Amino acid sequence: MLTSDQRVSECNEFIGYALHQFPGQCERGLAKSITRCKRCIASPLFARIEDGLCELCRAGDSAVSAAGQAAADEDERAELHGILQAACGRGPADYDALVMFSGGKDSTYLVHKLRADYPTLRILALTIDSGFASSVAMQHVSTVSASLDGVDSMVMRPHRDLFYRAFRHALTHPKPGSCYLTIDLLDGELTFDIGRNLAASMSIPLFLAGTSPAQLRLLHKLDWFERPRDIMLARRTHTTGGYAVTELSKEDALHYWWDGTRWPAERVPRNILPYHAWGYDEQFIKSEVVRLGYIEEGFDNPLITNNTLIPLMVCIDITRLGYCGFEPEFALLIRDGKADRTLWRNLFDAAAHLAEKGQFLPKCVDDVLAQLDLSRDQLGIPHPRAPGFE
Numbered sequence: 001m002l003t004s005d006q007r008v009s010e011c012n013e014f015i016g017y018a019l020h021q022f023p024g025q026c027e028r029g030l031a032k033s034i035t036r037c038k039r040c041i042a043s044p045l046f047a048r049i050e051d052g053l054c055e056l057c058r059a060g061d062s063a064v065s066a067a068g069q070a071a072a073d074e075d076e077r078a079e080l081h082g083i084l085q086a087a088c089g090r091g092p093a094d095y096d097a098l099v100m101f102s103g104g105k106d107s108t109y110l111v112h113k114l115r116a117d118y119p120t121l122r123i124l125a126l127t128i129d130s131g132f133a134s135s136v137a138m139q140h141v142s143t144v145s146a147s148l149d150g151v152d153s154m155v156m157r158p159h160r161d162l163f164y165r166a167f168r169h170a171l172t173h174p175k176p177g178s179c180y181l182t183i184d185l186l187d188g189e190l191t192f193d194i195g196r197n198l199a200a201s202m203s204i205p206l207f208l209a210g211t212s213p214a215q216l217r218l219l220h221k222l223d224w225f226e227r228p229r230d231i232m233l234a235r236r237t238h239t240t241g242g243y244a245v246t247e248l249s250k251e252d253a254l255h256y257w258w259d260g261t262r263w264p265a266e267r268v269p270r271n272i273l274p275y276h277a278w279g280y281d282e283q284f285i286k287s288e289v290v291r292l293g294y295i296e297e298g299f300d301n302p303l304i305t306n307n308t309l310i311p312l313m314v315c316i317d318i319t320r321l322g323y324c325g326f327e328p329e330f331a332l333l334i335r336d337g338k339a340d341r342t343l344w345r346n347l348f349d350a351a352a353h354l355a356e357k358g359q360f361l362p363k364c365v366d367d368v369l370a371q372l373d374l375s376r377d378q379l380g381i382p383h384p385r386a387p388g389f390e
């Protein structure tokens with residue numbers, strides 16, 4: 001297994017290469033950058049581009065005018081504030097809110113802001129260690145939990161087979177669409193379902209998560225801060241990416257998936273996604289978690305603060321689809337002015353350039369493959385042609 005330091009250093013070398021050497025290599029004709037939409041970074045592989053602009057940018061994507069949007073945001077913020085305010089100290093048992101806490105920047109800032117704005121909200125920060133969380137993420141979890149005064153936290157580690165079996169099945173039985181929309185989403189859904197079940201079993205009335213509005217729109221077709229109640233009251237039979245839960249889990253593990261019919265309705269938590277109402281600014285959140293001393297500068301990249309399958313999923317998507325499945329989400333953030341265009345364009349272009357040669361984070365990729373008892377050949381991704389970035 002790679003140590004945290006090895007993982008961080010391989011990721012930082014890649015980021016350094018993408019931002020500093022790769023643009024020069026493109027100028028000298030040694031690498032090629034993809035011709036992308038000049039406003040966001042949509043590539044012609046997933047969006048139609050005309051006169052330099054993608055179809056989404058041409059359509060003005062967000063249909064609401066800036067003024068209308070601001071008014072709607074105001075009402076939405078007020079409604080969420082009412083719910084959180086009313087929940088303070090009111091849960092029937094020991095906690096008012098269970099907050100999903102991955103150790104990444106979004107959930108760290110979410111817990112911080114809830115603590116600051118609602119000091120009497122009794123929060124349980126829950127981390128699920130799937131066995132595939134990066135050691136960097138797990139270190140953050142313990143450092144940040146220790147520094148969040150007044151918040152109880154808990155790490156739950158389901159038995160090893162649960163995520164191992166689900167990931168292995170999904171990777172070897174690909175569904176249409178990117179890994180991001182199938183496997184990464186499955187990971188998030190199983191993780192959140194475990195949290196939802198825990199909230200219900202502990203009679204915690206609110207279940208909160210740091211999902212960004214872009215993720216809500218792209219993945220869940222949700223344009224509001226609360227997951228619809230009818231979904232919360234129902235049983236999950238499939239993941240959003242199309243896997244039946246019965247193909248991912250053995251009979252005796254099906255209870256980890258959410259089943260709203262298992263609980264009396266009053267025990268089913270409200271599922272709240274505060275960033276939709278608060279607004280989400282990736283740069284602002286990054287700088288705040290660094291400024292507040294939760295996360296060290298340079299340790300805030302999702303490549304290292306997220307689960308260890310991310311580099312593998314990037315390789316698979318680039319091999320199968322020609323682009324990385326995370327690109328549409330970042331294109332949306334950039335279009336909304338919430339993420340840096342040059343930074344992400346260079347990272348995605350450099351990732352594509354290296355992945356085609358098997359040289360995108362090879363140590364991280366081989367490490368997680370070994371953990372899953374899978375090989376590059378089984379998944380159809382190239383072996384590294386040469387060490388380094390040439």
Ligand SMILES: [Zn+2]
Nearest residue numbers: 037040054057
């Ligand atoms: Zn565009």
